[in-house]
Amino acid sequence: MVLSGAVTSEATPTSADQPASTAASQATSASPVVNSQATSQAVASQQPVQSAVSAATPSVQPVDSAVAAQPAVSVAPSVDSSVNASTTPSVDSSTPVVTPDAADQVIDSDNNNVDNQQGKVQTVDKIHFDQILKDKYQIDVNHLDAKSALMLASLFHIFANEAQLSADVNGNIAVGILNSNVDFGTRGDSVHLTQGDIYYIQQLNTGLQSGSFRNELFNHVVFGQDVNVEIVNGQVHVNGHHMVNLKPEEVFKDAAGSNYIDFPTVFSRLLKASNFYASQEESAGVIKNFDDQNNRFVDVSNAVPKDNVIYVNIPFEYLTHPQPIKIFGLSSKVH
Template identity: 40%
Template structure:
């Protein structure tokens, strides 16, 4: 066997090698080993010839080189090692455990220290045998021996041992140089894509009962969007079959943020292009494939996104997640349970409403708690009713009291909402389902829970089968929007089958503290009366003189009758919660305005008119005026055609039945004909 192989075995065996050498020395005391001149190289099968195995040449070759002698001695040690290995299985197991210490690497993959390697190396070198000259003893051999032969044998053994020690030292040094050093990975994002960071970086000072979920229209582990979704999303998995994003109405938002951790499907028309003062930030999970090589059209999972720039695309870094959904949903479940257990100011069942066609919950006289919140409990049969439910007395101001309505599903497997939710503010104005960027007037939270479970979690489906207003908290349930929903939708899964609108919950738990804490200093308190000075100034007293000629009834009523006031006035009404009474004549006025705007090429006015028509449709539908709804729908289609959106996605309350489409087409044709006649008369 090759000398290198022998050395490697000696290195691998460790203490076993030492035992083999000691055995050889012991045998040397009883027999003299003679290196024959005709000793042949090791056979191909790995066997080696030793003295006593004659090849037919008794005399031998006295000029045998020292190298061959060394090789013969090494082969003898190897054979003896093999014999010992066959005899002692238990010794082999012991040597294997010692081997782990010698090699400098444990079987479990962990590494030993340099000091341990040094100790092992020193132990092996120290225990390596040193050849001694044989003592003069009478021996019986098959061939004659001489002092010269014994001297050569001893020299060969010494040379072999020295080479073994050198090889072992070299092997240990090589192992030490190959020691693996593991360094911590530095989190990095994909090439060319900005790191998303954390949601808490974007919303560091939230004071809201819903936490970060209050900043997203849909907050869910999974969202399936089948109809236009007007709002941003934070979802663990997106099935986006249509577009979504917060539409720009008056550009009241500085930034529209969405987070999508995983994607099953995403529409290329998703998101809303940034405006003059509004930017987008869309963060994708680390597993999403993103290509930002085109600065104006990023690609996400193989789909080009038309309404985003590459500079608006972000992605989770290695080891960093924008939103930890497990952590956030654990918090939301605690909030859900805590609210369900909170003492309520009022409780209602279906029988508490004497007039089922006029069901009203008035919060005007209810006292808020220390957190500026009012809790109301509803039994499961209240929202199951098929007549509208009006929440009266909500504040339209940003700092208004938060109304929390606990809805007990009562152990039902699934729960269905059949009641339309109407809102009447404390100033007497009403609110209808609508697209908006103004969220300051949302102080209504619906908390769905199951009183029959220990943790109050409702895990079934919540089917919304009537227009709904107010944010929804159901962290363990599936919310299915079969009708319009305005607010936050927070659930384990959200399925959108009708248009939904973003309307973030405003939870101002420190309304009373804001006025006192900021004015603790005496100097600030002294400044408080200053804003009242203009009320005493002489110009203010002259106001009645100025207003007298402006209050003339004919002057004010004249423009109202044709319904052709400036568009800005109607937009203001949307946010002041005042809505005009819509009639069939007004539908014709909308049509006339559209013709004027088309001739002027005023796209902005057409868009504003579309909002007015949407509000009118919602109002007419709420009042059950189907004829007016049909007229307004036809006008709406004309506006969409003028804006080039005739083939767009279905909008609020868009009729789906074929008979409605036929009726709308007939009415549209009739109205268009009337409009042409009126236009000719006006010209």
């Protein structure tokens, strides 16, 4: 199984002595979810033994893609996760990612601060065409979608068809339907603090808490067509609630007839990739111990990669527990 919060496609801890970890938070989510910090039904969760992946050197993605590989720059560091993969073996896919031409990008470039003050909300097409992410925030979505084991989900702390947030969520989200009575967004001085948060909320069943979207560096927020977003006197209001942390230039809506993220397609690809990972034998040389619930660990220092990938089989029961699983042996200095 592939589980992750916000995970970059290529970043790893800076030394072999610095563990990566995966932990469950108090947030919960309905529907299939790719998220290590929310108690949820995860991708391919029906499988009792799952495969976590750790890439040693660049290879190819498990889902075919027409996206050319290039250095990825992401807002999301490698955080609490049982997975940290830059690349994975090739698996056929009926839904390849296609890099858009510049002429196909649909972003309302005529908007400016005056428009925002007067209530004009910008629109944006699919996330693959979102030139703002690349030009302003140096995030190459197409590269991540082609090379990360978690594809688009690697950009988000919670990635779900539907999410019920009832406890503080210290991260960003992409959801088809959001039910939330709490604040959310990355904050604080954690070593895992991202450089900024990207959000996609297609539908809202409840009013948002005014303190949401709390990353102080930047927020890039896209709402679905049915969400009422207004700019009143330079302030952002969502379904009638003033969002104190959002600036008008940070807020967008789906372009007519388009969804920023096609959740059914992404989950179909993730399930196919997850089944592929789960079918692989554990790599030779992997050391793991789950006896002490407060000191569970996996050590891949001496693991032997298969096609430049290290596979670790972890019983699903341990992935659902709130205690962390530390992963030793990941280092940017070694392959």
